[in-house]
Amino acid sequence: MKIFKPILGILLMSSIIGCETKNLENSTPPSESKIKIMALDPGHFHAGLIHKTMYPEIDSTIYVFAPEGPELKDYLNRIAGYNERNENPTAWNINLEIGPDYLDKMIKSKPGNVMMVAGKNDLKIDYITAAIENGINVYADKPLVINSQGFKKLINAFASAKQKNLMLYDIMTERYEISTILQRELSLIPEVFGTLEDGTLENPAITKESVHHFFKYVSGQALIRPDWFFDVEQEGDGIVDVTTHLVDLIQWEVFPEEILDTTQVQMLSAKRWATELDLNQFKEVTGKSEFPDFLQKDLKNDKLQVFSNGEMNYTLKGKHAKISVIWNYQAPEGTGDTHYSMMRGTKADLIIRQGKEENYKPSLYVKLHEAQFESLEKAIQQTLQSKFPGLTITEQSSGEYLINIPESYHVGHEAHFAQVTERFLEYMKAGKMPDWEVPNMIVKYFTTTQALEKAMEK
Structure with missing residues (x-):
């Protein structure tokens, strides 16, 4: 050349x-x-x-x-x-x-x-x-x-x-987060999980909540975001942005490798709300000295109203799901973005927490109902060992069981981009994707855009 x-x-x-x-x-x-x-x-x-x-x-x-x-x-x-x-x-x-x-x-x-x-x-x-x-x-x-x-x-x-x-x-990087992978794996073992409950609007069968922050560090550097990131007309509402991952995970975990259809989605309720940023916060995260003209429409009492937060309640093939995404300005010292997830089974609940007690690292807990500890122990020590060697179990004072995941599996969000890229390269080499990928992408974006429609009705 x-x-x-x-x-x-x-x-x-x-x-x-x-x-x-x-x-x-x-x-x-x-x-x-x-x-x-x-x-x-x-x-x-x-x-x-x-x-x-x-x-x-x-x-x-x-x-x-x-x-x-x-x-x-x-x-x-x-x-x-x-x-x-x-x-x-x-x-x-x-x-x-x-x-x-x-x-x-x-x-x-x-x-x-x-x-x-x-x-x-x-x-x-x-x-x-x-x-x-x-x-x-x-x-x-x-x-x-x-x-x-x-x-x-x-x-x-x-x-x-x-x-x-x-x-x-x-x-879809979140498919490669180890606690989510293990939540999915355990949900597929009937002796431990049973089957997923149908749930209700008030008590969903599966819940996912994601908390994010405008000011953060990426690859060791303070992230500077473009000013348009705060304009929902360009970036999109929070209910159609980060929720994409959460909707994808529900489909991927609850109906693995199953071809879904938009007719199987029923949007029950949805809402959106704003996070306020003052000018100093906007300067810190964008490097810009003033709000641009295209954001003037979103100012209220000199504070920028960013509709980055959203919640949706819907059913997929009759299973009740709840998704919420929350954006704050900056995480408290020593913390970061967090993820919460619960799958309610007939024999056990599978819960991912990422709070202070977990040192802000995604951690998987099992709360047994009808299942016996022996079934969980067998699943961890025998069924999953071939895929994920080194897993162990610790009983908590709450009666839940923590799945101890070796540190080597916690590669971090940035490393997930390489993992999903490698999967894409596999698809390119094969010349095709699995039959369920495209239909389920369509269902995913149908779900998020329907949630926005529902939220805008109010």
């Missing part, structure tokens, strides 16, 4: 990342033996996290198409940090095209075979549609859509991807 002298703006970006920048006009078609990633408008830090690890199947050159701005700089800095770290440094090269016509440039030159997108959620479905229509596989951060209008486009995108034999896959 011929190397050209870049323009000044591109040269400055190239010096940030410490690798060469190439002109795409003379790019050669991607080799079929390698996955070649095209990063489109990488506005969210998740876009960089998939590159924290190198993969044999992925070419070391990342083709980046983006508008100039702080989000691009952050993305390039993040990859530079991975390349320059002392332990297991990566070796990514950046091939960069900057300009307002970044999407057209990607479609025209098409130097890669997979578009990776993580950024403004209101634009994402149009990016996806354009990629699929032009024969490009899609690997996208959640959520793919943030409203019912986007959901209709997503249905068409999946249909087009099927016709063209292309992959369209969202990044």
